[in-house]
Amino acid sequence: MRAPLFILIQLVIATAIYLGLRFFGNDYLFFAGYTVLQFIVLATAWNILGGYCGYVNFGSAGFFAIGAYTSVFLFTVGQSPEAVFPASILPAMQAIFPLPVPLIIAIAGVMSGLVGLGTGYLTLRLRGVFFAIATLALAIVLQTLVVNWSFVGGSRGAYVIPANTVPVFGPYIQYLFVLMLLLTIIALTCARMIERSSLGVGFATIRDDELAAEACGVPTLKLKLIATVLSGALMGMAGAPFPFYIGYTEPGSVFDLGYAVNSIAMPMIGGTTSWVGPLIGAVLLGTLQQVATVTISSAVNLLLVGLLLIGFVIVAPNGIVGLWQSWFRKGAKP
Amino acid sequence: MTAPILKIERLGKRFGGFVALDSVDLVVAPGERLGLIGPNGSGKSTLVNCICGTLRNEDGTVTFDGAQVDGLTAHERTRLGLARSFQLPRPFASMTVAENIHVPLIYTVGARGHHLSAAELDTRCMELLALVALDGKARHNPRDLTQVEMRKLELARAVAAEPKLLIADEAMAGLSHSEVEDIVKLLIRLNERGITIIMIEHIMRAVMAFSQRLAVLVSGRKIADGAPDDVIRDKDVVGAYLGQ
Secondary structure, three states: OOHHHHHHHHHHHHHHHHHHHHHHOOHHHHHHHHHHHHHHHHHHHHHHHHOOOOOOOOOHHHHHHHHHHHHHHHHHHHHOHHHOOOOOOHHHHHHHOOOOHHHHHHHHHHHHHHHHHHHHHHHOOOOHHHHHHHHHHHHHHHHHHHHOOHHHOHHHOEEOOOOOEEOOOEEHHHHHHHHHHHHHHHHHHHHHHHHOOHHHHHHHHHHHOHHHHHHOOOOHHHHHHHHHHHHHHHHHHHHOOHHHHHOEEOHHHHOOHHHHHHHHHHHHHHOOOOOHHHHHHHHHHHHHHHHHHHHOOHHHHHHHHHHHHHHHHHHOOOHHHHHHHHHHHHHHOO | OOOOOEEEEEEEEEEOOEEEEEEEEEEEOOOOEEEEEOOOOOOHHHHHHHHHOOOOOOEEEEEEOOEEOOOOOHHHHHHHOEEEEOOOOOOOOOOOHHHHHHHHHHHHHHHHOOOOOHHHHHHHHHHHHHHOOOHHHOOOOHHHOOHHHHHHHHHHHHHHOOOOEEEEEOOOOOOOHHHHHHHHHHHHHHHHOOOEEEEEOOOHHHHHHHOOEEEEEEOOEEEEEEOHHHHOOOHHHHHHHHOO
């Protein structure tokens, strides 16, 4: 299937989901759906570096937070440009701000992509657990910076209150839901294109054996940097609408351990070698978490993730996609 | 006299206080079959790693095909035409045998500006697999291969990069007598195609059958270099292997 057809199919499914949810007329479904979509983007982004290249990133919350705090920063600037810009350029800035959310998402993507590039340069000579610890440290460093940056609210947090309604879409959550649907399409298309390109082949060689990859002419450092930039940018883009979604952003909620754990667990449960894996894992785990939040308690979420992860590591170490492939192979044998 | 394809001058490499290579000089002519031997720990693999860019040498220079390559990464040297096989086969485990061959075709031949279409990629891949008699196993996973097939895959993958110089690092370790002969014949066939080959090996009958010239490393120093029959009678070489 060619990329334009793949995008078209996704657009059709996305439209059907959006109209289907509108049909129920319950905004909670959009709130819950937004969270599941956000996890699809995060899991897909994590999988580009973690699944395709084999570099386990524990700093997903850090990249997510860069996106979220880029939004907070740009929103705050938009609220009072006179406090930021000199009088000479104030009229121009007043005309530009407040920025539309899609532009904020794009800027957040660039910012987190750049941090991904920097992180890549600093850490990609590390492997395995050392790389994982370095990415975890990145999230902690970023959280410390944000906690001490009063312009974006510091430790007390910041309010980002958008308009109640948006033309065409109606309630603001429906607008955010559509934006997250589009981000999901971008993330899945990106992942699928990588998988089927020479870039995907290069990523797989890095995962399998970096030394042999170099000996085959694969520029491993360059490819790893591409992976960290893409992965970081998508994570940041997933985080950018979050302040508009939640209304009140504080470091504890944005740098939540749950983002790091979920963005690893979802691809692991779905399967890390294909774009379908993170999608299945995120839909399954994200939906279960939403159901658990409503029916039991939100605190049970991480327990659910932990139990499922243990179960899958034992029963299906290659995730649902791996399980499916092994069944398919057995079925194909005479 | 033709310019050497590989020229190593005063090459030095240390690991902390341990001197792995001590001012090694080596010249390889185009089209030559060079055997490189030495006891375990003599620095043979370190020398290969320094030539191929896996390790950086602290002293001396490596000149390949007229260009000094010391500052280049391993993949840049591969793209210049310097390929290697590994002592322990390192296939890409998540890929099929054919896909393993695709990697250097995409990343080395492709990077030289000869972009191959999917059909060309498959044709070239099957030619290479036929060369090592693995064409029947193209769709298999490397873990289904026997030890000798794994060695052949390793060599085919190195040859897929269209090298000018191939370094076969103990490509026959652990193989039976007939399998060793098989690999030696394969290496000679590759050499007849114009590829200069350095063979690092412990199996002396293979070394003697293959090499036009023999160099010996002991404790990181080259102690002999010349015609194989002369080198194996050299008293320093005999001493290094059998004790003084």
